Amino acid sequence: MIQILKSISVVAIVSCTFAYIGSKTTTEPFATFFIVSTALQFIFFYFYNSIITYVTRMKLEKENLEAIRLINTNNVLINCEACKKLNTVRVDLSTITQFECTHCNTENILNIEYKTIIKTKIPKNEIPSI
Numbered sequence: 001m002i003q004i005l006k007s008i009s010v011v012a013i014v015s016c017t018f019a020y021i022g023s024k025t026t027t028e029p030f031a032t033f034f035i036v037s038t039a040l041q042f043i044f045f046y047f048y049n050s051i052i053t054y055v056t057r058m059k060l061e062k063e064n065l066e067a068i069r070l071i072n073t074n075n076v077l078i079n080c081e082a083c084k085k086l087n088t089v090r091v092d093l094s095t096i097t098q099f100e101c102t103h104c105n106t107e108n109i110l111n112i113e114y115k116t117i118i119k120t121k122i123p124k125n126e127i128p129s130i
């Protein structure tokens with residue numbers, strides 16, 4: 001509320017200034033300059049706020065996409081194929097993951113295999129009734 005009053009005060013001061021200068025330098029009345037400059041300021045700030053809102057929304061969407069991309073990656077410990085030593089590799093399932101071994105500098109490509117296993121069903125620990 002205070003911000004709105006502050007904005008209206010600034011608009012009124014700017015309009016009064018333009019209207020005063022305009023009415024002193026031309027034959028047009030003060031009110032004409034005041035109304036025109038006020039309308040122009042409202043139009044300008046409408047478009048200005050629209051652009052700022054659009055830019056902010058685009059920035060937030062970009063950050064959200066980046067966050068989602070980071071969430072979809074995981075760090076795994078995996079052995080180098082050449083020297084068999086452990087490396088920490090960030091895995092993104094949407095692309096081919098390559099890494100350079102930190103020990104022998106060999107380029108490795110991560111080969112992901114999917115296997116299925118049967119889920120073990122643990123029997124309920126039921127005490128037989130006597």
Ligand SMILES: [Zn+2]
Nearest residue numbers: 080083101104
């Ligand atoms: Zn290696």
